[in-house]
Amino acid sequence: xxxxxxxxxxxxxxxxxxxxxxxxxxxxxxxxxxxxxxxxxxxxxxxxxxxxxxxxxxxxxxxxxxxxxxxxxxxxxxxxxxxxxxxxxxxxxxxxxxxxxxxxxxxxxxxxxxxxxxxxxxxxxxxxxxxxxxxxxxxxxxxxxxxxxxxxxxxxxxxxxxxxxxxxxxxxxxxxxxxxxxxxxxxxxxxxxxxxxxxxxxxxxxxxxxxxxxxxxxxxxx
Amino acid sequence: xxxxxxxxxxxxxxxxxxxxxxxxxxxxxxxxxxxxxxxxxxxxxxxxxxxxxxxxxxxxxxxxxxxxxxxxxxxxxxxxxxxxxxxxxxxxxxxxxxxxxxxxxxxxxxxxxxxxxxxxxxxxxxxxxxxxxxxxxxxxxxxxxxxxxxxxxxxxxxxxxxxxxxxxxxxxxxxxxxxxxxxxxxxxxxxxxxxxxxxxxxxxxxxxxxxxxxxxxxxxxxxxxxxxxxxxxxxxxxxxxxxxxxxxxxxxxxxxxxxxxxxxxxxxxxxxxxxxxxxxxxxxxxxxxxxxxxxxxxxxxxxxxxxxxxxxxxxxxxxxxxxxxxxxxxxxxxxxxxxxxxxxxxxxxxxxxxxxxxxxxxxxxxxxxxxxxxxxxxxxxxxxxxxxxxxxxxxxxxxxxxxxxxxxxxxxxxxxxxxxxxxxxxxxxxxxxxxxxxxxxxxxxxxxxxxxxxxxxxxxxxxxxxxxxxxxxxxxxxxxxxxxx
Numbered sequence: 042x043x044x045x046x047x048x049x050x051x052x053x054x055x056x057x058x059x060x061x062x063x064x065x066x067x068x069x070x071x072x073x074x075x076x077x078x079x080x081x082x083x084x085x086x087x088x089x090x091x092x093x094x095x096x097x098x099x100x101x102x103x104x105x106x107x108x109x110x111x112x113x114x115x116x117x118x119x120x121x122x123x124x125x126x127x128x129x130x131x132x133x134x135x136x137x138x139x140x141x142x143x144x145x146x147x148x149x150x151x152x153x154x155x156x157x158x159x160x161x162x163x164x165x166x167x168x169x170x171x172x173x174x175x176x177x178x179x180x181x182x183x184x185x186x187x188x189x190x191x192x193x194x195x196x197x198x199x200x201x202x203x204x205x206x207x208x209x210x211x212x213x214x215x216x217x218x219x220x221x222x223x224x225x226x227x228x229x230x231x232x233x234x235x236x237x238x239x240x241x242x243x244x245x246x247x248x249x250x251x252x253x254x255x256x257x258x259x260x261x262x263x
Numbered sequence: 264x265x266x267x268x269x270x271x272x273x274x275x276x277x278x279x280x281x282x283x284x285x286x287x288x289x290x291x292x293x294x295x296x297x298x299x300x301x302x303x304x305x306x307x308x309x310x311x312x313x314x315x316x317x318x319x320x321x322x323x324x325x326x327x328x329x330x331x332x333x334x335x336x337x338x339x340x341x342x343x344x345x346x347x348x349x350x351x352x353x354x355x356x357x358x359x360x361x362x363x364x365x366x367x368x369x370x371x372x373x374x375x376x377x378x379x380x381x382x383x384x385x386x387x388x389x390x391x392x393x394x395x396x397x398x399x400x401x402x403x404x405x406x407x408x409x410x411x412x413x414x415x416x417x418x419x420x421x422x423x424x425x426x427x428x429x430x431x432x433x434x435x436x437x438x439x440x441x442x443x444x445x446x447x448x449x450x451x452x453x454x455x456x457x458x459x460x461x462x463x464x465x466x467x468x469x470x471x472x473x474x475x476x477x478x479x480x481x482x483x484x485x486x487x488x489x490x491x492x493x494x495x496x497x498x499x500x501x502x503x504x505x506x507x508x509x510x511x512x513x514x515x516x517x518x519x520x521x522x523x524x525x526x527x528x529x530x531x532x533x534x535x536x537x538x539x540x541x542x543x544x545x546x547x548x549x550x551x552x553x554x555x556x557x558x559x560x561x562x563x564x565x566x567x568x569x570x571x572x573x574x575x576x577x578x579x580x581x582x583x584x585x586x587x588x589x590x591x592x593x594x595x596x597x598x599x600x601x602x603x604x605x606x607x608x609x610x611x612x613x614x615x616x617x618x619x620x621x622x623x624x625x626x627x628x629x630x631x632x633x634x635x636x637x638x639x640x641x642x643x644x645x646x647x648x649x650x651x652x653x654x655x656x657x658x659x660x661x662x663x664x665x666x667x668x669x670x671x672x673x674x675x676x677x678x679x680x681x682x683x684x685x686x687x688x689x690x691x692x693x694x695x696x697x698x699x700x701x702x703x704x705x706x707x708x709x710x711x712x713x714x715x716x717x718x719x720x721x722x723x724x725x726x727x728x729x730x731x732x733x734x735x736x737x738x739x740x741x742x743x744x745x746x747x748x
Contacts, residue, residue, distance in 0.1 A: 095720060126702050156509060160471045161442065186426065193420070195658065214442045219456060221323075222390030225435070229397045233427065236401055240423070244416050 048095055048096055055089045055252035056172040059209060060151070063182040066202060067147055068140050072131055073114055075198045076121045082205050083113030088111075090212060101220050102212075108227055109208070117201065119235055121194070124238055130194050138189050147182050165214055172213040179206030195245065204230055265310060266319050266326070268303040269334070270381055272296055272338045278373035289351040292660060295368045297338075299344040300377060304338035307331070311519030314663065315630040318387070324459055325387040330741035333522055334384050336600055340607050341513050343715035347611045348373070348507035350712050353742050354618055355505065360410055369409060369505070376402045376511065377530070380519050389456045393430070393525055397485060399516060400426045418499035425496040433483025433523075438478035440530070443468045458526060465533030472720035477531040479525070481547070487520035489574045490581060491551040492727050501570035502623065505660050506614030508568055509721055513573045516632055521577065525584055527744055532579055532587075544585030551578030558681035559689035564623045568693060569606065572649060575686055576602045582679070583664045586671050592662035592742035597730075601656035601723050602649070608719035611644035615711040616697070625693050629700040639698045641716040646694040648723050650687045656726030 045053070062082045069075050087110045094102035122159065125131065138146075158174035165227050187199035209220050218226070276296030279610075280289055308331055311317055311450075317326040352369065355361050361369070369428035379402055387398070400423070444455040447464050454460045461468070482493065487623070489497040501509040528540045555575035562568040576598070583595035615638045620628040632639035642725035646656035668676045 061508075142535055157475075161475070162441070164446075164469060164472060165442070180431075184428065187424070196424060200424070200431075203428070203431050205432060207438065210435060213439075214437045214438060215445050218390055218438065218441060219388075222388070222394065222437075222456065225391060225394030228402065231396055232398070232401050233423075236404055237423070240408065240419065241403065243411055245421070247411065247413050 046124060048092055048256050051055055052089060055085050056175045056209075056213075057079075059085050059089075059205075060175050060178055060182075062137060062207075063186075063202065064144065066198070067143055067182060067186050069130060072125055072198075073122070073195050076118050076125070079198050079201055079205075080114055080118035080119075082154065082202060083109060083118075085208060086205060086212075088110070090217075091213065095215060097216060099216060101160065102217055102253070104220065105217050105223055110225055112231065113201075113205065115229075121198070121233055124241060125194065128194075128241060130192060139195065141187065143189055146185060148186065151178045152179045154181055159241070164228060173210060176206055176210030182206075193241065197234075201234075230248060237239055240244070241255055265307040266317070266324065266385070268594070269300060269307055270289050270378060270385070272300045272303060273374045273378035276300075277371050277378060280367065280374060281371035285363045286368045289366065289370050290345075290352060291311045293373060293642055294342070294345045294349060294626065296374055297342040297577070301335075301338040301342040302379075302660050304335045308335050320460070322404075322459065323388055323391065323499065324385045324453075324638070325459060326385060327744060328737060329525075330384050330522065330742065330743050331598070332600070332734075332737055333518060334381060335601055337377070337380055337384065337519070338413070338619060340603060340719075341413060341511065344507050344514075344607060345373070345508050345610075346531035347510070347614065347712045348505075348713045350684050350710065351504045351507060351614050351618065352505070357360055358618075361505075362609050365409055369406060371493065372402050372406050373445065373511075376406075376650055380515055383519050387447075387457050387459055389458060389461070389526075391439050392526075393434055394402065396484070396520065396523060397427075397430050399428065399489070399519070403504075403508065404498075406603045409505055409508075410503070412484060412503070414499075414503065415503035418496075418503035422496045422500040429483050429486025429493060431483070434481030434482055436476045436481075439472055439479065439688065440527075443472040443476065445535075451535045458530075460655075461530050461658070463572060464535070465477070465530050466536070468530070468534040470535045471587075473531045473534040474539065477543070480527045480531075483541075484520050484523045484527070485547060487686070488517055488549040488577050489520075490577065491574065493555040494551065494555075497574060498567045498570040501573070502564050502566040506566070506617070508679060513570065513610060513746065514603040514726070517573060517577050518649060519604055521580060521599065522580075522586075525745055528584065529608045538587070541585045541587050544581050545672070545675070546585075548578045548581030548583075548585055549678060552679060552682045553578075555690070556685040561740070562693075563625055565617065565625050565628060565693075565697070566610070566623055568625070568690065569609055569613065569649075573602075573606055574691060576606070576649075577662060579661065579679070580677070583667070586667060587746065588667065588671065588741070589742050590663060591671070592668045592745045593738050594660050594667065596741055597656065597726070598660035598664065601660055601726055604719040604723050605645055605648045605655070605657060608716045608723075609642065609649060610647055611712070611719075612642035615713075616642060625697055630699045633701065635711070637713050641713060641720070642694060643698050644720050645716070646690060648720060650690060654724060654727050655720075656723040659727050659730075663742040694724060 090106035154177035158177050162173050163211050183199050183203035187196045188194050194245035215252050311326050311331045379395045379399040383392050386392050404419050404423045407422055408415050441456055444461055446457040447467050486493040531540045552575050555571045559571050580595050580598050583591045616631055617623045651657045651661045
């Protein structure tokens with residue numbers, strides 16, 4: 042087997058770290074750490090984007106790296122930390138499924154994702170095609186995080202982690218979406234978080250807590 | 264030019280009302296902006312009918328036979344709902360359910376919501392379409408929670424998270440679409456996500472990737488259409504938000520999401536050369552029809568009842584698009600139109616009725632006919648129309664869908680008929696006891712806006728008797744387009 046050039050090796054390492062962070066998020070119950078992990082995931086994305094930009098000489102990837110840095114590494118974590126302080130939610134309650142079982146499901150998800158991504162990776166001509174499976178795994182694990190958590194804040198972190206996975210997927214499959222789309226997506230994420238900020242205060246005002254078990258009254262058999 | 268006014272007016276309206284929405288004339292301004300949007304849509308339509316398809320802004324936006332009629336419909340229902348919302352929201356303000364600041368948010372977001380739907384309909388760029396669909400969710404989340412009650416917050420949260428997660432799947436689908444297209448069209452420039460370009464090379468796109476992309480796109484946009492089993496957000500959001508918002512969510516947003524699904528289906532079918540996308544749509548559609556019909560029996564809240572009815576009708580439309588072929592596509596387009604008109608008129612009548620009764624529970628609403636004959640008859644006629652009784656347009660489209668199903672998918676016909684029958688019994692019984700019977704409720708301070716109710720029902724009735732030739736041509740052209748010719 043021939044050795045990969047160093048930059049590709051580095052990219053693969055970054056992809057592996059991204060997945061590792063997803064698992065860390067899956068098991069983390071302290072919400073402050075959860076947000077820090079999210080910021081770290083964003084930082085890895087920035088490094089990966091810059092590396093790809095340098096490798097391909099594609100100028101729009103530099104713009105997209107700057108955008109990610111501003112939005113996902115600085116602004117959103119800052120906003121979430123502020124919300125955590127103002128709302129005083131530091132710990133998530135016991136997840137719906139215990140941590141060990143969740144991790145095992147996570148491992149199964151990774152295997153499934155690689156199977157799912159196989160046909161796409163085979164067709165991709167990008168240098169990063171091996172990472173497509175990882176991107177799918179990050180998306181699905183974020184999904185699992187959302188399902189197993191009770192606090193609104195952890196679900197939001199899961200949601201953003203899913204967005205990170207999507208971004209990484211777009212990058213590994215096609216070196217990123219067209220600029221106009223990427224800008225639009227970033228705008229949507231930004232607005233979504235601002236809306237959520239307002240929303241959290243409304244929930245708190247009404248229930249004195251951000252626990253989602255308060256939000257389970259609208260069922261069919263009332 | 265018309266196009267600029269069409270998209271510019273609601274955006275300008277959102278800004279103006281966001282800044283000055285606390286003034287007394289804000290509801291009238293809302294109507295004014297919506298009217299201007301509607302007039303621009305009419306001008307655009309007549310131009311497209313006369314001169315054919317339109318590509319603007321470096322091909323980022325386009326109008327063809329399929330989306331032009333949805334643009335007009337969206338602008339029209341947006342306008343009539345604004346008319347309805349004027350007295351309705353004034354009464355809510357008097358009842359102290361909303362403050363003037365909340366009303367400002369409401370009007371501003373109403374215009375923004377219209378703008379995002381029009382962008383989603385007219386954009387040629389599949390990526391922008393995704394952005395606009397997500398923006399449509401975001402602009403309505405705070406409207407669903409407008410009353411700040413525990414139930415409305417729960418509904419808003421569910422709406423936000425379920426649609427957010429759903430639409431993320433659609434983004435992944437869009438990425439896969441771009442991935443397949445880039446190989447053929449090249450990544451230089453931005454043409455690889457433009458629908459018109461994709462459509463012209465669709466038979467060269469890699470089938471394996473597009474098949475996978477369609478699964479994600481269908482799940483993603485299907486969540487917004489309210490297809491079972493991804494429909495959970497829909498009844499809550501419809502029941503807990505203000506009634507004008509229920510009317511536009513049901514009458515317009517679901518249509519726009521369905522439009523996105525169909526646009527994707529055209530591409531994928533062209534690449535796959537198989538009926539897989541159609542079969543998937545039929546499956547989801549049929550499941551929605553059946554599930555909704557049986558859930559209808561368990562409803563006590565009148566707005567939830569009609570929300571489930573929307574799921575049922577979206578299921579019928581998905582089924583019809585899934586069958587494909589000129590007749591089924593024609594019927595599906597007709598059904599989209601008449602469902603949108605009828606369902607919004609029902610929500611208008613229901614809105615006035617719940618305000619009079621002071622409750623959304625059907626047990627508390629009685630004797631509408633003595634309280635206000637027009638509201639009572641409006642609700643009764645709307646209900647008969649939506650249930651598919653003969654003179655109305657819904658009958659025509661359902662009849663076409665059922666007869667096509669008998670020819671193409673005979674196994675599905677008894678299931679559809681059974682579900683329609685169950686839905687009929689469930690809804691008709693409830694509405695009958697709401698309309699007739701005795702009551703003690705008082706009159707309301709502002710006269711209800713009933714023009715929109717009867718205007719919509721009149722249109723639906725006309726469509727049942729006779730479809731004007733230019734409209735029929737238009738539907739046929741759209742049906743051919745969807746058929747992939």
